[in-house]
Amino acid sequence: MSTPKWRNAFALKCPTCGEGNLFQSKHPYDLKNVLKMNSKCSSCKEDFEIETGFYQGAMFMSYMFSCALCLALLPIYAAFNFSRDKFLDNVWYYLVACFIALVVTWPYITQLSRAVWLFLHLKYVKHKPTENAESGI
Numbered sequence: 312m313s314t315p316k317w318r319n320a321f322a323l324k325c326p327t328c329g330e331g332n333l334f335q336s337k338h339p340y341d342l343k344n345v346l347k348m349n350s351k352c353s354s355c356k357e358d359f360e361i362e363t364g365f366y367q368g369a370m371f372m373s374y375m376f377s378c379a380l381c382l383a384l385l386p387i388y389a390a391f392n393f394s395r396d397k398f399l400d401n402v403w404y405y406l407v408a409c410f411i412a413l414v415v416t417w418p419y420i421t422q423l424s425r426a427v428w429l430f431l432h433l434k435y436v437k438h439k440p441t442e443n444a445e446s447g448i
């Protein structure tokens with residue numbers, strides 16, 4: 312049993328083996344098929360459908376990545392609007408830039424969120440101590 316790896320999740324591959332695709336479409340910007348996932352890994356048969364509603368938790372990951380993207384744009388905006396008055400007067404440019412960045416990246420962020428959510432789940436399950444060891448059976 313191999314350990315899930317971060318780099319596989321960021322490449323939208325099976326977190327366990329890094330060979331099979333998580334999503335049916337190989338390109339995140341295939342907008343009709345953004346959310347269509349394979350049910351199992353084509354290489355190691357890792358189950359991607361853990362339970363009904365499992366990927367609702369990926370919304371937290373999506374929120375986190377969206378906030379990180381907007382925070383990453385803040386120093387760029389601040390560099391061009393260094394004085395306080397200019398910073399506040401031009402804040403709409405920052406908000407529009409964030410909106411555009413989020414619209415452009417949402418397919419990848421959506422798929423990445425699911426991949427990271429699955430990675431975190433698999434990492435927890437594969438490192439959980441056995442129940443027999445805890446209960447002494």
Ligand SMILES: [Zn+2]
Nearest residue numbers: 325328352355
């Ligand atoms: Zn796999």
